[in-house]
Amino acid sequence: MRTVGSVTQLNTTALVHESYLKLSQRVGTVTFPSRNHFFAYVSKVMRSVIVDLVRERNADRRGGGLIRVTLETEPGLVASEDEPLQLDEALRTLEQVEPRLAQVVEMRYYAGMTEIEIAEVLQVTDRTVRRDWEKARAILKTMLS
Numbered sequence: 444m445r446t447v448g449s450v451t452q453l454n455t456t457a458l459v460h461e462s463y464l465k466l467s468q469r470v471g472t473v474t475f476p477s478r479n480h481f482f483a484y485v486s487k488v489m490r491s492v493i494v495d496l497v498r499e500r501n502a503d504r505r506g507g508g509l510i511r512v513t514l515e516t517e518p519g520l521v522a523s524e525d526e527p528l529q530l531d532e533a534l535r536t537l538e539q540v541e542p543r544l545a546q547v548v549e550m551r552y553y554a555g556m557t558e559i560e561i562a563e564v565l566q567v568t569d570r571t572v573r574r575d576w577e578k579a580r581a582i583l584k585t586m587l588s
Contacts, residue, residue: 453496461492479556479564483546486554490531493553497527533586537579544579547572 453461465488475481538545543565550556550564558576562569 453493458489458492461496462488465492477563479560482554482556482560483550483564486549486552486556489553490534490549493527494531497525501525501528529587530583533583536586537582541579541582543567544575544582547575548579548583551576 462485466485473484475484534545534548537548546565547561550561551558556564558569558572562572565572
């Protein structure tokens, strides 16, 4: 939220509330075998909330073509409002090639899960999750640059 909060105008509490509202619509249709599986699912919901909000803010009817400048923006620099969308697109591409790497990024980046929690959900070792995280970060960095 530190990186996308300024773009989405969404703080952590609001993200949790929006995610809950979206998740509550699915109650009864989705079951979770464990607490960590629940958080893995919630990471997908949080990702979709953030991406949907950024897309909505960028819509033409809401002035999507305008350049937003905040008080924190240094002269000559513009905050990147497309960063969450670019990350989402990169994650979609990564899902096609390495689905587990994309899952690790979602759970770690969006839900803040630890390596041990992710390992439990994916049924791998925490060392494997650590390697996957490093590999995914390297791939995403290349894709986003």
